[in-house]
Structures are given as structure tokens and as C-alpha cells.
Amino acid sequence: MRTLYEVMEFLLPFSFMSSMFMKNALLGVLLVSPLLALLGTMTVNNRMSFFADALGHSALTGIALGVLLGLGNPLVSMVVFSVFLAVAVLLVKRAGTASTDTIIGVFSSSAVALGVVILSRSGGFNKYAVYLIGDLLSIRPADLLMLLVVVAVVAGLWVLVFNRLLLVSLHPSLARSRGVDVKFYEYLFGILLAVVVAVSIQWVGILIISSLLVLPAAAARNVAGNMRQYHLWAMGIALFSGVAGLFLSYFLGTASGATIVLVAAACYFATFGANRIRR
Amino acid sequence: MKKANRTNLKILGPGRQPKVRCATCGTGLCCTKVQDLDVVLGGTTILENVNLHIHCGELTAIIGANGAGKSTLLKALVGEVQHGGSISYLDEKDLHTNKPLMGYVPQKLEIDGTSPTSVYDLFAAALSNRPVWLSHSPKVREEARKGLAGVRGEHLLDRRLGALSGGEVQRVLLALALQPVPDLLLLDEPVSGIDQEGLKMFYAMVSAIREEYDLSIILVSHDLDMVARYADRVVFLENRTVQAVGPPQEVFGNPAVVERFGMGWVRDFAAGGGPDADAL
Numbered sequence: 001m002r003t004l005y006e007v008m009e010f011l012l013p014f015s016f017m018s019s020m021f022m023k024n025a026l027l028g029v030l031l032v033s034p035l036l037a038l039l040g041t042m043t044v045n046n047r048m049s050f051f052a053d054a055l056g057h058s059a060l061t062g063i064a065l066g067v068l069l070g071l072g073n074p075l076v077s078m079v080v081f082s083v084f085l086a087v088a089v090l091l092v093k094r095a096g097t098a099s100t101d102t103i104i105g106v107f108s109s110s111a112v113a114l115g116v117v118i119l120s121r122s123g124g125f126n127k128y129a130v131y132l133i134g135d136l137l138s139i140r141p142a143d144l145l146m147l148l149v150v151v152a153v154v155a156g157l158w159v160l161v162f163n164r165l166l167l168v169s170l171h172p173s174l175a176r177s178r179g180v181d182v183k184f185y186e187y188l189f190g191i192l193l194a195v196v197v198a199v200s201i202q203w204v205g206i207l208i209i210s211s212l213l214v215l216p217a218a219a220a221r222n223v224a225g226n227m228r229q230y231h232l233w234a235m236g237i238a239l240f241s242g243v244a245g246l247f248l249s250y251f252l253g254t255a256s257g258a259t260i261v262l263v264a265a266a267c268y269f270a271t272f273g274a275n276r277i278r279r
Numbered sequence: 280m281k282k283a284n285r286t287n288l289k290i291l292g293p294g295r296q297p298k299v300r301c302a303t304c305g306t307g308l309c310c311t312k313v314q315d316l317d318v319v320l321g322g323t324t325i326l327e328n329v330n331l332h333i334h335c336g337e338l339t340a341i342i343g344a345n346g347a348g349k350s351t352l353l354k355a356l357v358g359e360v361q362h363g364g365s366i367s368y369l370d371e372k373d374l375h376t377n378k379p380l381m382g383y384v385p386q387k388l389e390i391d392g393t394s395p396t397s398v399y400d401l402f403a404a405a406l407s408n409r410p411v412w413l414s415h416s417p418k419v420r421e422e423a424r425k426g427l428a429g430v431r432g433e434h435l436l437d438r439r440l441g442a443l444s445g446g447e448v449q450r451v452l453l454a455l456a457l458q459p460v461p462d463l464l465l466l467d468e469p470v471s472g473i474d475q476e477g478l479k480m481f482y483a484m485v486s487a488i489r490e491e492y493d494l495s496i497i498l499v500s501h502d503l504d505m506v507a508r509y510a511d512r513v514v515f516l517e518n519r520t521v522q523a524v525g526p527p528q529e530v531f532g533n534p535a536v537v538e539r540f541g542m543g544w545v546r547d548f549a550a551g552g553g554p555d556a557d558a559l
Contacts (some may be wrong), residue, residue: 039411076510095321162412163404170388170401170440174452176359177383177465180404225439226397231412 001141011066016250021137023248025256028139030245031147032200033242033260038158038198039236040217042189045169048103050192051089053210054108055197058085058114060206062198063131068118078198085111086194090187134205134257136246149198157192165189167229205257214240214256215264222271237267309335311379311495315364317362317436318348324349328350328520329364333463338485340498340506342530343516344539352516353467356497362551376420382461384469387445394441396502397447398432398451399423405455426454430484444534446470446477453484464488466498470505478502482509503540507531515539557559 007024016022066074085107092103119125132258164185167175172182199240201209220233246259252259316329326348333339341349355362358381368379372440390396402423403411409419420436427433430450440448449469466485470478486509489496505514506527512529513530515523521534530536 069348097321159410159413162410163408166400166411167398167405170390170396171385172469173357173359174383174385174405177357177381177456182359198524221395224395226395226437227400227411228413228415230395235290251522267553 003228016247022140022145022246022250024139024141025136026243027144028136028147028203028241029246029256029260030239031144031151032101032203033216034235035147035151035154035196035206035207036200036212037216037238038231039193040153040213040215040238041220041234042165042169043193043213044217044221045166048193050104052159052193052197052213054089055082055086055090055109055194056206056209057108057200058111058115059081059131059198059201060128063128064115064118075202079195079203081111081193081271082198083173085192086190087187089192094183108239132206133199133255134135134203135162135200136203136256139203147199150196154192154196157188161185161188167253175254203257207254208257208261210265211261212238215261218264219264219268219271222268222275233271237264237271241267265271300498305553309368309462309493309495310372311366311368312492313356313364313366315343316352316355316366317363318351318360319363320351320360324519326355326362326519331521333497334512335493335495337464337511338408338489338496338498338509339514340500340510340527341389341514341516342500342503342506342536342540347516348519349516350467353383353497353499354510355407356463356465357381367517379462380465382456382460383462384449384456384466386471388440388448388452388467390441392441394438394439397437398427398440399437401451401460402455406458422458423454426458427451429457430454431480444477445473446481449477449481450484452483457488458462460492462494464494464496466496466500468499468501471501478505485509503531 004027005020007221008023008026009017012026017026043049058081059078062078063074065076065081069077071077089104089107090108092098093100115124118129164175164180167178167180167189168182168185175185178184195211197209200212204212216234217230219237220230224230224233241260242263245263246256247255248254248263249259309524311331311333313329313331316341318325319328329352330373331339341352343349351360351446354360356366366379367379399415399420400411403409403419404417406422407416407419409416424433424436427436430453432447432454435443435447435451440451443451470481482505485496485498488494498506499512510527512525513523513527514521515533515536517539518537522535523530
């Protein structure tokens, strides 16, 4: 860890980088933003941004359950509840009785309401407000290590299963005709997304997590001509927005997550404009 | 005809393959047998008692009203919806193989115009395990290029799927369905919403494939003109099951079919005086 800090001080010899929390926050951004962008590419392909939003909102209930159970760190209950919600939505969606966005809306609003009710029981909701906007600056080395593990697992899975995820997203029957277990991959992606959202929410914030998933991928779609370019652009834009947003938030004294989202949104409009001019 | 030879065949290649006779399938070719197939979804019976022999080298068209279960039948064949009964493939030596190898051409892809999926991405995702977002494989490129050449689509390899015309997408999907060459080629209303030129080109290619390969083709279509022109056998689906099977002349002469589609030309066609009678 110390070597890493020294390298960072050497590469970024700015006074604001001398504080420990900025170094940790920068490392956090370097892990979280490409992680979300990677999953974001498929989230946008599958038109699942509303699903991701619902997963983010469900974190409130996950926290509430953690508090009820007396867990010191609500991370476990968040992950469990997030996965539960993802599986529930996919199950009901498979039954095919109502349209997907209605189902997600029902689950999402129930989860938010339940979370708020539990957390506000004794009028103490304010201490959980940090989860709404996230707090990158409080990230610690142990959290970074956990994020690193998550990034490694997701990247590994992305190498192993991406082709089949893509085929399923292009056409489920076509994928099935080529021997792909469509149901398995639908659940795999849903659960992966749920875990990543739950793990990231503490640093990014409930209100903006889906923006960080969707914006880099949406911006990349304006300029990419194939899957490789799509991923390169999405991760590049996410890294740029993450680092630029973090530095900006330091100077402006604003919430880091929201500032990052604003930079990513600017990237979206820039690529949208570039695309319009080119065509 | 060994399976090993099947992968690299070109669609519009030179010679026909010899068609070997077999005993049980009537015409003496390899065939796919569908026996007592039924599909129940959410408590509703969509299909029941469906029995079909689909012969190799033949194009079998499935017709029927909307909601008659045509697409569900294809989904059952592909294995996407659960079904009762059995689907088995008998090769030319009349031996049971496992499930028939399926090639499937869907109605359309579920993508929007901005989708950054290129034609190469589609082929590579289906043909290889090397993740398309990380690296491109020259071998897969070459395979995809060969396949596309068969549908006059080599120039489409690096284009985005979202930027192709409807006809181009269907040709790409057809080329993909033939890699590897399947036992059963399923076409689910493959040309709905395609211009006349693209439609003719597509059917001409399907027709060539039927001549070329030892495979069965099942086509779901609303386009009765094209069915009459290209199909060897027609299956009429209504009330959850097969009501009539036979050559186009026979099925289009069936009173139930005439009643369902109610078109003058159906009777004309059955009487041998239809506009397309010469083309057969």
C-alpha cells in the first residue's frame, strides 16, 4: 500500500493529493468506475437501466435489514437483499403476466418504502442519508481490497461468459438454438449486477448509481462501431469522468459521486454532438 | 456425409451432395420426426397432438392464423419453451442421433439503431469463446467472411447490425444459421417487413440451400404466394394442432384452409390455374 501511495505522489505532485483520503478515493474511483462501466455496457444492451435503478433503491431496505439484525456493516444484508430483489424481478418477469417496467416499479417502490419505514422508526433517518449520495472520501484500504476482489471476479466472468451474454441479449431464441442456456445467463447477469450495485453503493450513492452504470455505456454507443470499441470507450469515459469528477469535487467542495455523474453526462452530450456532426 | 464435413460448406457451392435413401421416412431421406408434441404455457394449452415428419431436402411451410401456435411450435423445436412428446432426428442410415442440430433465423433482432454490435461480433459470439470485447480472432473472421460470401454479404462483416437494412440483417442471420450446417433450419417469418427485392433474394437463397444441403427447412410464413412457390409441403395449423399436411396443391384445396384465408387465388391455385402454377 505504501509503495502505491508513493507512486501516486510521484505521478500526481499536487498539494491536494498529499492527504490520505484523496489517495484512497482516487484508487476507489479507479476501481469502481470501470467496474460499473463494464456491467453498464450489457445493462444498456439489455435495456435494464430501470432494473439497475431499482437495485440501487433496494439498498435502503438492505441497510434497514442490516440495522434490524444488528449488523455493524450492512454490506452483507445489502448484497443479500439486492440479489433477492434481482431474482424476484426476473422470476415474475419470466412468468410473463405484466410488463417488465411495471414489475420493476412495483418491487422498487415497495423496497424503498420498506427501507425508509424501518430506518425512520425512531426518527433517525438522517444518519443513513450518506448512503443516498455516497461518500468516496471515506473509503479505507480494506474497502479497496474488497473492491479489487470484486473487480477481478467480474472481469474474469466477463472474459468467460461475455459472448453468451451478448447472444442472449441479441435474441434469446437464437441463443437457445445454439445451445445457450438462456435462463442461466439471464439470472447470472441479474445477480452479478445486483452484487456489484450493492458493493458500490456506499461509495457512489443510491441516487446516482444507475447513472454511473448507464452514462459511460450510453456515451460509448454514440461513437462505437463494435463491441471492442464499445467497451474501450465506455471504460475510458468512466475513468475520465471518475478522475476528473473527483478532482473537481475537491475544488468545488461538492459531493464526489454527483460531480462524477455530471462529467459523465457532459461526455454523453459531447459524443452525441460528435455523432450528429459526423453523420 | 459426415458431420465433420459440414462446417465449411459454402451455400452456393458447386455440386449437390448425394442424397442417401432411408427406410422409415417415406421419401427415403433423413428426416426429423415430431411425435405427440404439446405445449402448455401458464395453464393454457397452446399446442397438442402435433405429429410431423419433416424430410431432408424439403422445405416445409407452416401456415395458420395469428395465434395458431406457429411461433410456439418453432420455440418448442428450438428448445426455448418446454414441450411434451419427442423430437428426434433420423439420419440417412435410419439411426437415431440425439437432438437435431438447429439453425434458427428469427423474425428480427432485438436491437436498436445505436447498438454497437457489429456483424463480426454476432458471428464471433456464436462461433467462439474468445470474448469479442477483448480481442478479435482471424480464424473466426475468416469463417464469418466465408459464411457471408454465401449470402452475398461479405461487405457487411464490419458494419453495425443496427445500421443494416432489414433484408441485410436477415441474410446475415441466414448465414449464421448455416454455420455449422444444421439438420433442421428454422425460419420464423424471416422476411416480414422486408422490401420486395430483399424478399425475393432471401427466398432464392433458401431455395438454393434446399438444393445444396441435406437438411430440412421449416418456414413459418404469412406470405402464401411465396409458400405456394417455394414449399414442398405445407402444414396448416389451427385449433392448437395440425389440420392438414401435404403438397401445396392439396393443402390449398382443403376447405378449412380456403375458409381460413378466404382468397380466390387459393382455389385458383388448387385448380392448377393459379398465377404461380408455372413456377412450380
